[in-house]
Amino acid sequence: MKIRPSATQTAAGIGWRLLFGFADSGTADFSSVRAAQIAAVNRFTLLRLTGELTAALLLVLLLAHSAPIVTLGLWFGVAALVSVATVFNRLKMRDAAAENATPGDLHRETLQSIALGLVWAVPPVLFSGIGGIEQQISLWTIYFALMVGTTLLLSPLPLGAISFLLLVGGSNALAMWKAGMPMASSVGASFTLMLVGACLANGRAFISHRTTTRALVEKDEVVSLLLREFEDGDADWLWQIDASKSLTHVSPRLAYALGEEAMALEGRPFLQMLAGDSWETGNFSAPLRIFAEKLKKREAFSNLPMPVTIKGETRWWEMSASPRYDDRGAFLGFRGVGSDITAERQSADKINRMARFDTLTGLPNRLQITEALGKAMAHADQWRTRCAFMMIDLDRFKAVNDTLGHPVGDRLLGRVSERLRALMSENEMCGRLGGDEFAVVVRDASDSARLERLARRIIEELSRPYEVDSHTLYIGASVGTAVGPRDGRSVEMLIRSADLALYRSKDAGGSTYHAYEPQLHVHAEERRVLEIALRKALERGEMFLNYQPVVSADSGTIESFEALLRWTNPDLGNVSPARFVPVAEEARLIAPIGEWVLRTACAEAMNWPASVRIAVNVSADQLGDPSFVSTVVSALAQSGLPAHRLELEVTESVFMREGTCAVQVLQQLIELGIRLSLDDFGTGYSSLGYLSRTKFSTIKIDRSFVQGASRNVQENLAIIRAVVALADSLGMATTAEGVETEEEYAMIRKLGCRKVQGYLFGRPMSTQDARALFNDPAKVVAA
Structure with missing residues (x-):
C-alpha cells in the first residue's frame, strides 16, 4: 500500500x-x-x-x-x-x-x-x-x-x-x-x-x-494492514531467543518451518537447530558463521540469507533481527523475522546458470568465456607465462540449416559441443560464443607446439562425419589463435587478434588453422579505413564509370559497352575494384552502389546510337533482393532506355547460394526483355544445370582461357571450343574477354566466338571518349 x-x-x-x-x-x-x-x-x-x-x-x-x-x-x-x-x-x-x-x-x-x-x-x-x-x-x-x-x-x-x-x-x-x-x-x-x-x-x-493528521492516519492504517498481512501470511515467521540463544515464545509458523511442535522447541538452542548435522562436526557454512557472529556481538542484521538443514533437507532462509534490552540496559536476547527463500534461491541459481551457460549446448557462454580469459590473462601476467584464445567457426554449417532446417542444425551443434568438450583437459575450457562460433581458453600456452596440435585435433575431430536424424552430415572447422599477452594486452584485444586469425583461415578456404600475426591487424585497419571512406564515396561524388567496348568478331563494329566502376579517393587515391568491391559486399554497401551504377549507366546509354547496348555487372546480393526488379524497372523508366538495350552480367556465384530468390529474379528480368550475360564462365561453379534453367543471351569466356589458348595450351583451346559449341546449341552468343593482340583476335574468330572485348579494341574509357567513338561509325579506334 x-x-x-x-x-x-x-x-x-x-x-x-x-x-x-x-x-x-x-x-x-x-x-x-x-x-x-x-x-x-x-x-x-x-x-x-x-x-x-x-x-x-x-x-x-x-x-x-x-x-x-x-x-x-x-x-x-x-x-x-x-x-x-x-x-x-x-x-x-x-x-x-x-x-x-x-x-x-x-x-x-x-x-x-x-x-x-x-x-x-x-x-x-x-x-x-x-x-x-x-x-x-x-x-x-x-x-x-x-x-x-x-x-x-x-x-x-x-x-x-x-x-x-x-x-x-x-x-x-x-x-x-x-x-x-x-x-x-x-x-x-x-x-x-x-x-x-x-x-x-x-x-x-x-x-x-x-x-498532516490525515497522513498520520494513513500511516497507521498501512502499519496495521502490514501487520495483519504478516500475521495472516504463511511465508514469514517471528522468532525470539533469550540471552543464552535459546528459543522462546515459539510461534506456530516457526515450529512448522522447523518441523517440530512449538512446545518441544521452547528452550532449545536456535543455532544447533539451524546447523543440523554440521553442529557436531563444526563444518558450518559461511552465512551461518556470520549469523552466529552477529548473535555473539549482539549486532542487528537484516536480510541475511543462509542455508539451514531441516530434517536432513537443505533449505534457504533469510533472517533479520535486532538485540533486545530492558529498561536498565540488560541484554535480553534477539527478536526478529525469518522467511523461507528456497524457491527464490533455486530460481536465482537457474537464472544465474542461464546467464553463464549456453542453453542449447550446455557449454559456457560468451560471458563466462570472457571471464575465464580475463583470469587466464591475469595469471599469465602475474607469473610471466602465456595464455591463449582460440576462435572456432564451423564450415558449411549454413548449408545444413538451409537444406535440413534449424532443428537439425541445433542438434548438430549439440554433437559438435560434445566432441569439443571431449578434447578439453584441465588446462582448457571451451564454450559457445553464438551461432556456429565456439571458443577455447587455454590457461597455460607456454608450449606453442602443443597449442598447434590442439588446434589441428579440433579441426580433425569436428570434420569427421555426423549422424543426425538419419542424415550423414559433413562440415569442417576453421581455427584462429592468439597468444596473450603477446598478441593482446587486454581481453578485448586478444579476442580481436584471434578473430583476425580466424578470418584469415576462412579466407584460405576453411578447415585450416592460423595463428595471429601483426600484419593481420594492419590489414584489418586498412580494411576499416577503406570501409569508412567507401560509405561516403557516393555522396561525395568520388565514384564514376568507365566504359569498355564489346565489338562484333566479324565486322568489328561496337555492339555494346560494359560499365566498369571506378573510385578515386582524395586520401587513398585510385582504389582498385578488386580491393573495394569485396569490402562493399561484406559491409552491405553493394546494393546502393550497384543501384547508382545501374541508373548512371542507363542514363549514359541514351547518348549512344539505338543499336548499342549497355552491360552492367550485378552482384549476388542484389539478385537476392526481391525488390531488385523494381529497381531495374525504375532505372529504365527514369532514363527512357528500352529494356532490350540493357544487359545484366552475373557470375556463377549467384547459383551457389542456397535459399535465395536469384533464379526467380533472373526469370522476371528476362520476361521484361532484358538480356542476361554469364560472366567468367568456367572459373567457378561450372554446372550446366543452371544454363538449362536460365536463358542467357551471352556466355563470356574468361581472359585466362584466351591467354592460355594464345600460347597454344591445348586444354584451353578445347575449353573454348566446348563453350562455343555449347552456347551455339543453346542459342547463346559467346564473348571472349582479354583480347589484346591481332593474333589473339584472329584465333578467337577462328574458334567461333561472336563478340570480342579487350585492349585491342579499347581500354576502359571515360564518358567523353566513349561518345567520341561514334563520330565514325564505320570503324573502331583501337586503344
Whole structure:
C-alpha cells in the first residue's frame, strides 16, 4: 500500500489556488480536508449568529436618534434575514459535507460570507458623519470587534473571511476618509490588512494541520494492514531467543518451518537447530558463521540469507533481527523475522546458470568465456607465462540449416559441443560464443607446439562425419589463435587478434588453422579505413564509370559497352575494384552502389546510337533482393532506355547460394526483355544445370582461357571450343574477354566466338571518349 500524494501536503506546498478552493489536489482524500474546513466554521454558527445579531442591535440603538429610523430598521431586517438564512443553510448542509466536501461547498460558504460583508458594508457609508464623534468611535468599535470575531471564527475558510474583511474594512476606511480623518482611515485600512494576513496564515496552518493528521492516519492504517498481512501470511515467521540463544515464545509458523511442535522447541538452542548435522562436526557454512557472529556481538542484521538443514533437507532462509534490552540496559536476547527463500534461491541459481551457460549446448557462454580469459590473462601476467584464445567457426554449417532446417542444425551443434568438450583437459575450457562460433581458453600456452596440435585435433575431430536424424552430415572447422599477452594486452584485444586469425583461415578456404600475426591487424585497419571512406564515396561524388567496348568478331563494329566502376579517393587515391568491391559486399554497401551504377549507366546509354547496348555487372546480393526488379524497372523508366538495350552480367556465384530468390529474379528480368550475360564462365561453379534453367543471351569466356589458348595450351583451346559449341546449341552468343593482340583476335574468330572485348579494341574509357567513338561509325579506334 502506498501513501497517497494528498496526504503529504505541507504548509509550504499549499498554493493560493488550493487555499482559496479554486484548485483541487486531484485526489478524493482532500475532500475530507475541505469537509473539516466547513465543519470548523459550522461549529461556531450559533455563536456567530448571536454576535452578528447583537452587533446589529447595538448599531441600531447607537444610531436610533441620529439616522432615519425607517432606513435603519430596513437595514436591520436585511441583516437579520441574511444572518438567519446563512445559519439555516449551514445547518441544512452540515450532514451532507460531514465527511467529504467539494470545492463547490467551499464556494457556497464564501458567497454567504460575501453576502454578509455586503450587508455590513452599508452602514459606514450610508450613515457616515451622522451623530457626534462619540457615536462614530462607538460605530467603529462595533465594526472592529465584528472583524476580529470573523477572523477568529471564519479563518478556516480564508477566501470567505478575507472577502468579509475587505468589504467591511474597506467600507469603514472609506467612511473615515469622507469624514475628513485620513489618518484614522489609514489605520483602519492597515488594521484590515493585518486581519487579512492573519486569515491567510491561520487558513494555511489549518489545512496543513489537517493534511498532516490525515497522513498520520494513513500511516497507521498501512502499519496495521502490514501487520495483519504478516500475521495472516504463511511465508514469514517471528522468532525470539533469550540471552543464552535459546528459543522462546515459539510461534506456530516457526515450529512448522522447523518441523517440530512449538512446545518441544521452547528452550532449545536456535543455532544447533539451524546447523543440523554440521553442529557436531563444526563444518558450518559461511552465512551461518556470520549469523552466529552477529548473535555473539549482539549486532542487528537484516536480510541475511543462509542455508539451514531441516530434517536432513537443505533449505534457504533469510533472517533479520535486532538485540533486545530492558529498561536498565540488560541484554535480553534477539527478536526478529525469518522467511523461507528456497524457491527464490533455486530460481536465482537457474537464472544465474542461464546467464553463464549456453542453453542449447550446455557449454559456457560468451560471458563466462570472457571471464575465464580475463583470469587466464591475469595469471599469465602475474607469473610471466602465456595464455591463449582460440576462435572456432564451423564450415558449411549454413548449408545444413538451409537444406535440413534449424532443428537439425541445433542438434548438430549439440554433437559438435560434445566432441569439443571431449578434447578439453584441465588446462582448457571451451564454450559457445553464438551461432556456429565456439571458443577455447587455454590457461597455460607456454608450449606453442602443443597449442598447434590442439588446434589441428579440433579441426580433425569436428570434420569427421555426423549422424543426425538419419542424415550423414559433413562440415569442417576453421581455427584462429592468439597468444596473450603477446598478441593482446587486454581481453578485448586478444579476442580481436584471434578473430583476425580466424578470418584469415576462412579466407584460405576453411578447415585450416592460423595463428595471429601483426600484419593481420594492419590489414584489418586498412580494411576499416577503406570501409569508412567507401560509405561516403557516393555522396561525395568520388565514384564514376568507365566504359569498355564489346565489338562484333566479324565486322568489328561496337555492339555494346560494359560499365566498369571506378573510385578515386582524395586520401587513398585510385582504389582498385578488386580491393573495394569485396569490402562493399561484406559491409552491405553493394546494393546502393550497384543501384547508382545501374541508373548512371542507363542514363549514359541514351547518348549512344539505338543499336548499342549497355552491360552492367550485378552482384549476388542484389539478385537476392526481391525488390531488385523494381529497381531495374525504375532505372529504365527514369532514363527512357528500352529494356532490350540493357544487359545484366552475373557470375556463377549467384547459383551457389542456397535459399535465395536469384533464379526467380533472373526469370522476371528476362520476361521484361532484358538480356542476361554469364560472366567468367568456367572459373567457378561450372554446372550446366543452371544454363538449362536460365536463358542467357551471352556466355563470356574468361581472359585466362584466351591467354592460355594464345600460347597454344591445348586444354584451353578445347575449353573454348566446348563453350562455343555449347552456347551455339543453346542459342547463346559467346564473348571472349582479354583480347589484346591481332593474333589473339584472329584465333578467337577462328574458334567461333561472336563478340570480342579487350585492349585491342579499347581500354576502359571515360564518358567523353566513349561518345567520341561514334563520330565514325564505320570503324573502331583501337586503344
